[in-house]
Amino acid sequence: MTPRLGVISSGRQGGCRYCAGKAPIPPQDAEALMRAAGLEPLEPYPGSMSHWRCRHEACGREVKARYSNVKRGVGICRWCAPNAPVRPEDAAALMRTAGLEPLAPYPGTDTPWPCRCATCGTTVTPTHGSIKQGQGGCRPCSRKKAGVGISQAWARRRELPRTDGDQAAVELQGFGLTPLEPYPGPAGSWRCRHTVCGRDVEIRVHNLRRGLRACPYCPPAPGGRRRWPADEAEALMRAAGLEPLEPYSGRRQQAWRCRCTGCGRETAPSLGGILAGQGGCRRCADRRAAEARKTDPEVAAADMRAAGLEPLERYVTSMTPWRCRCTTCGNEVTPTLMKIRTGGGCRFCASHGFDLTAPALVYVMRNHRHNAVKVGIGGTAGRNERVAHHRRSGWVLVQDWHFATGVEAHAVEQAALQHLRDAGHGPYLSRDIMPNGWTETFDADLVTPTALAAIVETNIADLAGTVTPVPGRTILRPDRWSTRSGSSTPGRRPSARRAGRGQLPLF
Template sequence: MLQRGAQPLEAFPGTQQPWRCRCLRCGQINSPRYNDVVNKGSGPCRGACRSRKIASSLMHDGIKATATMEQHGWLPLEPYPGAGKAWQCRCAQCAVVKTKRLTHVRNGRARCTHCTGRVTEAAAATTIMTASGLVPLTPYPGLELRPWLARCLRCGHLGTPTLSSVRLRGHQCWACHATAFPAQRVLDEQQAVACMLTHGLHPLDPYPGRTDTPWASQCTTCDSFSAPVPRTLPGHHRGCPVCARQDISPSEPGDLYLVLHDGLHALGWGVTQAGRRRLHPTRRAWQILARWRFAAAQDAWAFSRHIKQQIRGNGWPPAAQAEEEADPTWAQTASLKHVSCAQAVRIIEEIVGPAC
């Protein structure tokens, strides 16, 4: 062990047992096995000595590293910082400044995201959204694949489309698409009856000939009577309002709410609708903090996604969940250690206004 740079600090325990030793190079105390040191050549120290050995093997010459970056179209703005570390460089084509890593560039990840169009500036992103009939209500999130809260200029409803989807497909609005659906899909009598039966409804009257006209029917599950509109059925699991009373209709008014749990120090949010769905956490320990009324529940959903994006975007995880509070919607919570009630309320009031 002395020949290999380790000073034993206790009696020899055996070839297969950890042996407490001090490294003669860095001074750290380790517990290598005699058999590993002698037969496997792993060395007596796996701490600082091992880290320095790995770093030295990965270290590249500064001149060669600079030449590699320039070869791939990046002009370094500072000396080579070392293997695996961020390196301030300027793109030789568009002059944008980025932090690159030599390892990434050598492995084929040298393309500039601005030159390839994968990264868009805030002004250009706003122009794309506005040209597609959408007005952003929040600053550009920075990435094309992140939801962006916006209002539709055609119908006034809210949504969270991504810049990527708007760039590829143009106008993105759930309400506009829902309105255009009946015009694109015309059903004959046989298709309309099949649609009603698929959703658990037995028609009582002849087909009215239109998909936007109420059609008297009876539920095949609970025998209750209703008059649904055929065009709305593809968006629901069941057409009977009694069987689907816990669901939320996206076109009807809905509430966005914030709730507080003093015992768990947690903040929760969700969407509810009168007569259809109770508040997101049903335990008595949750107390209502604020409520906002929307003309369409889908707009409330958009704000619910916006709140989650803002909180999770800052790296704040869901609140710690107790066993007795087991709930599949716990993902819509945050710890009060990370975000305060005032911050959550401010996120909504900046766009919607005061709570009702």
């Protein structure tokens, strides 16, 4: 051999291919390996990767094997392999052995093969693979064999020795049970009486032999679980202030429909919850919790007096308006205890916000940019001059009405807002567009400035000569726009501009 000097000097290849690991295989060595694997060569050695025609000595068939596969121990004979192809005549012989006569040529080992059962004559379509695995080919015959097997099993069971009624009654005495009816068998439900607690129970003899309890109403140990009888379960519910509306189901964790004797509402607690000490009525439980958290009336009255307010009625809750009289100015106000505790006080004595004792005005303004109108109140001098503030935001004064005190102006404004809410008009602008006073804005196409001014004048005439409303008590709050007289469906009513562009009635 003549290797190249460059290849030898680079070290990538050796000098002699026979001394390297990829040397050619001598033909005599290849033939010896094939004969050792049970193959007799029928032609000269063609190469390690080429098909070599040989004869398999085990089955006598001619095969084409590769030297490389035989050296690895695979690919010796395809006919002797586990997944070897099946000859049609061998497949038909296997089907006839199973009692099936093929009606069509062999389609493949996993393809349904139409055959006729030699026993019942039914045409069936099993596969060659299922028959080879030992499965039955005819379903009617298989069912018939299964039925015969079940009948034989029942026949053997009937031949077994049975326990008679007297022997079973003696056996029950060891469990403290007295039979109340004839013996129904080891698996039948037998009505008996437990001599320990005196209750009637239904047991099965084979369950007692397995070690189950003789009476489900008696606990297996002190503190153990037991089944509550219907009368005791109803007594427990009545002791908890609940009147059952349906029979006890026997399951302590199942909801039991009852009526609360405290509030009269229908509820559905479980017996397990009552046994665990839980309350049966959620409404009454919330009421008890609220009463437990409620501030003592004496402490609440002391807090109001500390803020300069004398209560005129009894205390209800910290969020309920409480009618009081200011000891400083003598006016009657209705703050909440929560407001007082957070720093609030008498609205007439406040040094900020709207002054109810000073002269005030009711105004109607319009914004051409947003096509909106607004009604509101403000002071005339010194404090809360809302008209000047809105003018800087693009609003134009349409008309205003002056009053001697802020109480009168506030009553007129709230009456006008109440009239518009009852007519279906909601806030037009959002808080983002107008942070201060957005709840008093309306669509100018639905409520024109002239119509809004007419509403204000009508309410001024209606309130003239009437009793002055309680100061600080709003006629309409933003969170109660949906609460109107005559409204049958709860929830917020759609705003006027969402309901349509038509003019809603104002008077």
